[in-house]
Amino acid sequence: MLKRKIRHDYSLGIDLGGTKIAAGLCEGAKIIRKVVLPTSASTGFEGVVDVMAQACRNAMADVNEKDVSGIGVGAAGQVDSKTGVVLYAPNLKWKNAPLGEALSMALKMPVRVVNDVRAATLAEWKFGAGKGFSCFANIFLGTGIGSGFVMNGALLEGVTNSAGEIGHICLDPEGPVCGCGHKGCLEAFSSGRGIETEVKRRLARGEGSSIRDLVADDLKKVSALVIGKAAREGDSMAIKVLRESGAWLGLALANVHTMLNPQIIILGGGLMALKEFFLPEARVVLHRHVLPVADRGNELLVEAHFATEAALIGSAALFS
């Protein structure tokens, strides 16, 4: 008698952030059922794992668990994907948290854990803008800036799982202070947080801008969203700050390109909603600094295929 082949139609992906958990039952890049639950560092490691398990059970409610091959988790932080341990996740206040083991125990299913930006890179690689490429960089532009590199057909993790921390390459040793404490990191210039800080700095020293009215003189309300709104209404300071952030981004992209010579560089993340204001300048600076022999012109920069669900889909893809 032939042994019946085990079928696994589905896999489960989890995007684990500092304030919410999104779990999705996936069939390839298609999300069949998605469950979002709030979470908080204050519930502790066990509390968060409980909520994750609950989200998984809800997402799998309509299918037979045997048809789910496993659970992939994309976690914001430094992750050892070999052991499933979250080494450091500042948002959740975790250090050396054995997430893979704990979640696998709770659900009696295989679990793999990766960094969320790397999970998003997997999604682009398998199903999105990186499909068919064996050498590319996937840059995530949001509140912070991260990236995943696929080189020689493999995702780079680095010896202590911090490869791709492009947000913290130094572009100007005398530049503004970054959240990491160092000076002049890319993130201090070109991330959502960096742009907000620069606008606040300019407003605080009395520079004129319609942003002041948009936030009713309350600098705490300055956000990338507000800055984008002002730029769309023609505010010259908002436009200038965004354009300068694009120039620094272009310089960083040129350096990524010079070091790694990828086929494409994918740009994604929430900040891309403001791309009209920073991307043209980024392109100019990128092509000004890129090695002529390696410049692939307009084909080099590509937009991400997935928006907010890349980490979830890529995590699920660890088991598809």
Add this chain to the structure above:
Amino acid sequence: MLKRKIRHDYSLGIDLGGTKIAAGLCEGAKIIRKVVLPTSASTGFEGVVDVMAQACRNAMADVNEKDVSGIGVGAAGQVDSKTGVVLYAPNLKWKNAPLGEALSMALKMPVRVVNDVRAATLAEWKFGAGKGFSCFANIFLGTGIGSGFVMNGALLEGVTNSAGEIGHICLDPEGPVCGCGHKGCLEAFSSGRGIETEVKRRLARGEGSSIRDLVADDLKKVSALVIGKAAREGDSMAIKVLRESGAWLGLALANVHTMLNPQIIILGGGLMALKEFFLPEARVVLHRHVLPVADRGNELLVEAHFATEAALIGSAALFS
């Protein structure tokens, strides 16, 4: 009857530069017999290939050719290692030169061609400072600056074979002009040529230094060697320029580290003869900018095992 196993005890490595060809019969990292012949771009592609073939025959004179498994070539320039074509070698004035094919025809032996810095990286990986590591950067500090990256146990070449061009990452968009025409490349600050240019600039504007006497007021004679001599004699300008070059080098190394998170960074090349003047500052800046979670302290920077023969030994290792 059992088929006799073919024995290949030796392989041949060639270091192909702009002014000389060094061919060596190797047994692992050991050079059994080395032949150096002058060459020149003026003899054309065929002329250079003839000299290379001659050097190979001389190097193999004492052994049976059947015991030589193949010929590896490390060429200064942009090389497609899959086809053996030298895409661009400015020193030899070659473009799209089918070196692998031509040398293989001339000697009736298998030939592989790689970029010389990548060949040197292979030597360090197989037999030198990179032995046992699967993730490292090998930086070559000479007249120019190049590097080879081994990531996930594979040498990175990049999509157009220009991965590792660390000499041309931009550290300061307003910095000095580099040989490549761009501004503020690492090479413009920290290579032998960059250091010489900076010293000449300072001498030309009248800055005091004992270098002026060492070159008898002839600025054309300023070289890294002379600058090193002046530094050893305590010349403050020479020391200052070397120290600053080290600071820029440290910044570049920090960025390599932040992007790739290697186990070690190997430093080699002729400029290391002056390390006492630039390496301490490079270390300080490196550790100032490196991500704390990934900083491996004093274990991170390692000196190359091989000096001038790395490219030759690494080329031979393509067939060992």
